[in-house]
Amino acid sequence: MKKRKNILKIAIDSPAAAGAGTLAKTISTHYNLFYLDTGKIYRYIAYLKFKYPKKFKKKFLEFKIRTLNLKKLSNNKLLSDEIGTEASIISKIKAIRKLVCAMQTNLAYNPPNKYRGSCLDGRDITYKIVPDADIKFYITANVKTRALRRFKELKNLKKNISFKEVLKSIKKRDKSDLSRKYSPLIKTKDSILINTTNLTKRSCFLKIKKIMDKKIIA
Ligand code: C5P
Numbered sequence: 001m002k003k004r005k006n007i008l009k010i011a012i013d014s015p016a017a018a019g020a021g022t023l024a025k026t027i028s029t030h031y032n033l034f035y036l037d038t039g040k041i042y043r044y045i046a047y048l049k050f051k052y053p054k055k056f057k058k059k060f061l062e063f064k065i066r067t068l069n070l071k072k073l074s075n076n077k078l079l080s081d082e083i084g085t086e087a088s089i090i091s092k093i094k095a096i097r098k099l100v101c102a103m104q105t106n107l108a109y110n111p112p113n114k115y116r117g118s119c120l121d122g123r124d125i126t127y128k129i130v131p132d133a134d135i136k137f138y139i140t141a142n143v144k145t146r147a148l149r150r151f152k153e154l155k156n157l158k159k160n161i162s163f164k165e166v167l168k169s170i171k172k173r174d175k176s177d178l179s180r181k182y183s184p185l186i187k188t189k190d191s192i193l194i195n196t197t198n199l200t201k202r203s204c205f206l207k208i209k210k211i212m213d214k215k216i217i218a
Contacts, residue, residue, distance in 0.1 A: 001105070001106060001109065001110075002110065003109040003110065004109060004110050004111065004113075007109075007111065007115075007116065007117035007118065008031065008033065008116055008117030008118075008134055008216070009108060009109075009117055009118055009119075009130050009132070009133040009134050010024075010027060010031075010033060010117070010118070010119040010120070010133060010134065010135050010136075010137070010212075011108075011120060011125040011126040011129070011130040011133035011135075011136045011137070011191075012024055012119070012120065012121035012122075012125060012126070012136070012137045012138075012139060013121070013122060013123055013124070013125050013126045013136075013137075013138050013139075013185060013186075013187070013188075013191065014121065014123075014138065014139040014140055014185075015140055015146065015170075015173075015174050015177065015178075015185060016084065016146060016150070016170050016173050016174065016177070017141075017146040017147065017149050017150035017153075017170060018139045018140045018141045018146055018196060019139060019141060019149065019196045019201070019204060020121045020137075020139040021037055021039075021121060022201055023139060023194075023196075023201070023204055023205060023208060024037070024119050024120075024121040026201070026205045027119055027205070027208060027209075027212070028119045030205075030209065031116060031117070031119075031212070032114075032115055032116045033111070033115055033116060033117045033118055033119040034107070034111030034112060034115040034117070034118045034119070035118075035119050035120075036070075036104065036107050036108070036118065036119075036120045036121075037073065037121060037122075038100075038104050038120055038121065038122030038123075038125065038129070039087065039121075039122055039123075040073040040078055041065075041068075041073070041100050041103070041104065042087040042088075042090065042091045042096075042100065043073075043078040043079075043083050043084065043087045044068070044072065044073060044078060045061065045064075045065075045087070045090055045096060045100070046083050046084075046086035046087040046089075046090055047077060047078055047083055048060075048061070048064060049086060049090060050082075050083075050086065058095065061096070061099060062099060065099050065100065065103055068103075076157060079153070079154070079157060080154075080157075080159060081150075081154065081159070081161055081165070081166065081169050084169070084173065085169055085172070085173065088172075088173045088176045088177060089176070091123075091177075091180075091183075092176070092180045092181070092182065094182050097124075097182055097183055101124075101128065101129060104120065104122075104125075104129050105129050105130075107120075108120050108125075108129055108130045109130075117134075118130075121139075123177055123183065123184070123185040124183035124184075124185070126138070126188045126190075126191050127186065127188050128183055134215065134216075135192070135211070135212060135215050136188060136190055136191040136192065137191060137192050137193075137194055137208065138187040138188070138191040138192070138193050138194070139194045139196060139204075140193070140194070140195055140196070141195060141196045141197040142197045143167070143170060143171060143174065144167065145196075145197045146170055147163065147166045147167035147170045148163065150166050150170060151163045151166040151167075154166065192211060194207060194208065
């Protein structure tokens with residue numbers, strides 16, 4: 001694979017609903033980076049599984065991923081709790097990870113030319129997709145705070161779900177993402193830990209900006 005030279009690569013890993021997506025988007029806009037929410041690709045595959053249960057086979061998936069228009073990933077349908085749960089189930093499958101990883105790696109190292117670099121967030125970004133990222137973050141928050149944030153997001157989308165159900169689902173997803181055989185969520189030694197439990201979105205961003213500005217200038 002060809003790689004664009006001298007680009008800035010930011011890698012972020014985090015458990016579900018820790019605020020990584022919001023932060024990654026803000027960072028990307030601020031530093032003119034191409035942003036990819038890698039969880040959305042697993043969510044898209046989960047959606048395909050629900051929509052086309054009979055066609056859900058290797059060749060079909062290869063075609064869908066090869067021809068995927070990234071705009072499709074902003075569909076609100078992908079945000080439901082059922083899709084998130086299914087995404088964490090299908091993301092355990094080695095063949096699916098292989099397919100998705102190749103695509104994500106290519107986007108991380110070859111972002112469109114108008115961008116200065118890339119910023120990806122997910123579960124395996126810091127050690128699998130962009131192991132040589134310039135800066136790595138592990139963003140987390142306590143489970144109740146994460147569940148409350150996700151609950152509010154889902155309520156805004158008019159989804160019919162209780163806080164208790166969201167909390168249960170996030171705990172289940174944490175367990176699966178942390179303990180799975182292929183590409184489990186881990187904090188690598190070289191990732192900077194950001195705990196967002198008691199921080200506002202703005203203060204999280206400023207904290208990260210301070211770290212990034214120091215590293216970029218250094
Ligand atoms: O980040 P998000 O909650 O949208 O991710 C949905 C699911 O996709 C996660 O629970 C995880 O199982 C899977 N995922 C993954 N690797 C990534 C990103 C997401 O396995 N890089």
